[in-house]
Amino acid sequence: MLLKLAWKNLWRNKVRSRTIILSIILGLTGGIFSVALFNGLTEQKLSNAIETQTAHIQIHKKKFLDDYDIRKSIHNHNLVSKTIKENPLVKGYVTRVVTTGMMTSASGGSGVQAFGVDPKEEKKVSKIYDRIIDGKYFEGIKKNPIVIGEKLAEKLDAKVRSKIVLNTQDKEGNIVGSAFRVVGIFKTNSSNFDEANVFVKKKDLWKLLKANGSIHEIAVVVEDEDLSDKVKEGFVSKLDSKLEIETWKEIQPELAVMSDFSERVYLFFIAIILIALGFGILNTMLMAIFERTKEIGVLMAVGMSKSKVFGMIILESTFLALIGATLGMILSITLISWTGSSGINLSAFQQGFESFGVGTIIYPQLSIGFYFQLMLMVILSAILFSIYPAFKALKLNPVEAIRSK
């Protein structure tokens, strides 16, 4: 009976109810889409960094990352690899030779970090092979092939098959250099990464560094990003304490901060949406009660209990919120599904996005759980903001209310 009455009351002033419902739809859709866009941006930056740069977990000898001294290699890396392989949560891992040096061509030079990799194995962990925009990933050139980023290629004025030289220090501290031929040019979403990282074959780098068999880095990918910490803990308990085992959050703390920050931004957006929605409902219900003072007085006079009057007001605002939120979410899901598959092209901001480490096409995304949480919060917010109008209705004196116009 209360449900029926509250529902019918909702539509007695159709214009007002439709206006508040429309404002809930637009407010929610705008808010949800902004959150999805920002979430898509953050996820893209994270996945890009994990897929091309950090993997989920990296293992180095302690203090290697302080100076990239190639003498700080991982001893017994075969044993370490065995331990990693035995962990069922590990999806894949690779061993790498790492050094820093100067990459030069006839046109100029640039400081780089060079990774000696096994091209076939590397595909298990890194998606650089998938980001090749010119040439091929270690195919077509047999002697000293090198894969470089687009930005570095521009800087060195190098093209596929161009010869460029890597100068570095060998294991004995001698300055050494070797010519490499560009076999492929990659482009990730981070122009900074593309400028400062090159990939060569492990054996070629060993030869240059006179460090045959040395491994400086083991990169691990786990089944799920959220399992990184758990897998790391497993490694820490089993592996040599002289090893430094870090998750992507520790390797690139700014990414972790961004991930945490994005969650706060969501909360901020949601808070704004809910407060705006709440005040809209508060205003609507106060007006409704003001207009229906006499009627509420009559209801009380004929025997409608205060709890039922209270319930009726709460139900009316809950209906308003429920309709607005449901339609808003349907619209949001449609919009996000559409843009999430086709992407939003923001190439007008290409330079800024690439320095930030994301592509120019953003794919908005949100988990289903977010919608459920938001729906629950919208309803709770509607109830919360209708408590005041409901109490105001309860305080009406039936005699005075009946006399009112």
Next chain:
Amino acid sequence: MENSIIKIQGLKKVYNPDTIPVFALNGINLEIEEGEFIAIVGPSGSGKSTLLNMIGGLDSPSEGSVEIGGIKIDELDSKKLIDFRLKNIGFVFQDYSLLPVLTAKENVAFVMQLQGQADQKCNKRAEELLTAVGLQERMNNRPAKLSGGQQQRVAVARALASKPKFILADEPTANLDSKSTSDLLDIMLQLNKEEKITFIFSTHDQRVIDKARRVVWVVDGKIDKDERK
């Protein structure tokens, strides 16, 4: 009186008691028997509406008591008083005060639903009552589609829905034309005669006064005359 359903003793209502006291009611003693058809008459400001509000438990007295069916309603707390009104008193208001979003039948059934009765039972009784007041053809109309007289007949049916001990009607014919007033009075008189429903009116309307079997004149918050016909 042995069959009294309402006993009012020394009833006073004073507004602004600490500044300039205004005596809306100033010592009313009245007993109303079951099955009476009684009009409370008086000029504006005489206290007749206040008296009706006191009998209906909508207002509390400054002094004295209102006893209905042996229960002093001025001693009931707010929750019990609402429940008491729901079970014992039917109200008819001057401007009908029907819920505009409900149909005539829903308006009548609503009071029974408040009592927690099953929907089917409520609907059946609502239909019976609307038929009794001559609105069998307009049951599914909303108040906006009914004339003033028809709306007031729905209000009477609503007041009867909960099978109350008596019906309080505050100037029920004030907004009605002669024909509607006559029809309404006929229906109420018939219900009074056949169903023994007690009706208590406050009114200015001579047509109602003429039909009433007992007329109580209230002047300056006191009973000036109590006339039985």
